[in-house]
Amino acid sequence: MALSRLSSRSTTLLQPLATTSLLRRRHISTDTTPITVETSLPFTSHLISPPSRAVETSSQELLSFFRDMALMRRMEIAADSLYKAKLIRGFCHLYDGQEAVAIGMEAAITKRDAIITSYRDHCTFLGRGGGLFEAFSELMGRTTGCSKGKGGSMHFYKKDASFYGGHGIVGAQAPLGCGLAFAQKYSKEEAVTFTLYGDGAANQGQLFEALNIAALWDLPAVLVCENNHYGMGTAEWRSAKSPAYFKRGDYVPGLKVDGMDALAVKQACKFAKEHALKNGPIILEMDTYRYHGHSMSDPGSTYRTRDEISGVRQVRDPIDRVRKLIIAHDIATEKELKDMEKEVRKEVDAAVAQAKESPIPEPSELFSNIYVKGFGAESFGADRKELRATLP
């Protein structure tokens, strides 16, 4: 500690920023005065004029982006080790590399807007306000999990935050998302539904059916294609004749966004929400990347080179991008950010430890929540008071 102080003092002239932070013991800035940042890439659009590249943000928001993305990244890495330790079984689809999509989206919407996604849902759950403890418990199949241990990795839900999951069948969430948007329109809530799907699901027929329905009735649906360029092991150019997913809506406007830039995602989602509330559906294509394989059973390197993965990690990593922004705007120092990451790591480790201690479900839980309140499993008397038979 003292050594580092000496060394930094000696380089005072060369590093004025570090000096000011040491001498004044400046706290991490959390003020909300707007900072305008330009997105690194322009938006490409289809049938609509794109939003501006200048995004308004603030120190508080950037720091929250950093912390939340670091938390998500840590959680996914922890899930990786838990899977290898055989505490998580079955399928485990990790989201690291794609955190910016979840974070940017949350920054643009409220908890009344609904989100529905596929099986790569751990970080989206966290973004919606889900707790680390619930997430790890669910992954390990404990009763304290968000779905009481009965859903697993692919079935995270959080009703009070309008997070509708968590679906295992590729593309099946597209019609469900349209249903959510339909319900929002029916009940005249001024809210939208974000239906997330991947580049693999973009070839599903039910997506086009849902798109047709949403456009026909002007449903407030935003369809977000998280294009990580690989549908499990098949690259997008091998599975789609037209990989311009934002154009696939044909009559529905679309926007292509750099999905590794949280601020661009935020801007696009805000723009899409305004559009959907007035004019009906819009497609957002998030150009993103996943570092892990499709799931834990997939090494992720048989269909792409390690150089590609590390290349994206060096150049486009979402957390590094926000880190550089924070340092450039003098909101926090490198060390403070590293401390934040350490804190996040401790938090994740504590949640994992707590989740490991949680109880496994009782055998009676096998039969709970199949029907609502036991209806259908028992035949009652006409007054519903006297149980007459428990049916097999």
Place this chain on the structure above:
Amino acid sequence: MSAIIHGAGAATALTTFHSKKLVARSRTNLPGRSKRCIVASGSDDGSKSFGSSSSLSLRHSHKLIPNNAVATKVDTSATTGHELLLFEALQEGLEEEMDRDPHVCVMGEDVGHYGGSYKVTKGLADKFGDLRVLDTPICENAFTGMGIGAAMTGLRPVIEGMNMGFLLLAFNQISNNCGMLHYTSGGQFTIPVVIRGPGGVGRQLGAEHSQRLESYFQSIPGIQMVACSTPYNAKGLMKAAIRSENPVILFEHVLLYNLKEKIPDEEYICNLEEAEMVRPGEHITILTYSRMRYHVMQAAKILVNKGYDPEVIDIRSLKPFDLYTIGNSVKKTHRVLIVEECMRTGGIGASLTAAINENFHDYLDAPVMCLSSQDVPTPYAGTLEEWTVVQPAQIVTAVEQLCQ
């Protein structure tokens, strides 16, 4: 007049939609549901529709209900009623529920402006508007999924498959999302949808339009299946299905839509999990549902003339089976014949045979016999189509065989 209408609740839910309020409202439904009546044919108690406590105790104290020989004819008792056709009864039930609860909506192909391909939703679009009676494009997978997604937020869609066979295209949504979401979300979401449509063998409609899907859907955990057979139970089951918090698949039959019957003016609901005693008897229990009920009753007339006394039960609830009513009947008659329109392999009859054998083996004097449709695609030619389904003559032969 009706004990079950919740006027206040319906009015407040119109403008402000909040899922919590909905849960509270549906809880208040339960006392109302407790007044559900049993379809008892020929009950001389005029207040049967309300299931008031007096008639309930009547039900519990007597296991057998005073019988009518041929119960398909409704007794024109003191209760004034109105006569209508089965599809009109379904429409009445649907309309009453839509009036009562603004969250009930209908979606399907040609349900709105066209009035429904079997006129079940006739006039509803004019009354309730295009958003509540939604004409969908031809995409079963998507609009079934859409109904389920809407149900996750608290709406109560009634999804119509123009023909039950088309719902095979939506099997993924029905199985994985409809049936399982309540479980996989740990109870967070309920899916109060009703999936309904006509199925069954019609008049030379061809193989693809004569399917009986109850056998395919019966294994899906989390759903309930009911089959209506008379205007009375059609209206009652429709209303009960809409009010149920579980997903319910209501199987109608193409050939039964024009059945005429007098039904009560007052509001009534039928119990979803309960079987209907059509004709009490002593010698043999005949279990049936949907259209086969009428073939069985035709055979029953012949059997009565021959001196047999069959007990006919319309099981109505295909999932779960009402083993209470069925069990009581088996304990009395000791012989069971199942007559169904489902396929032989893996059909409802097959499951019912297994359930009866497991639970009531000691009470059986003869093996359970099951008459089902042949395991063939339904042919177009009229005579061949007749031979695919069970005919009354076969039922008579089977009863004679079992009762030897």
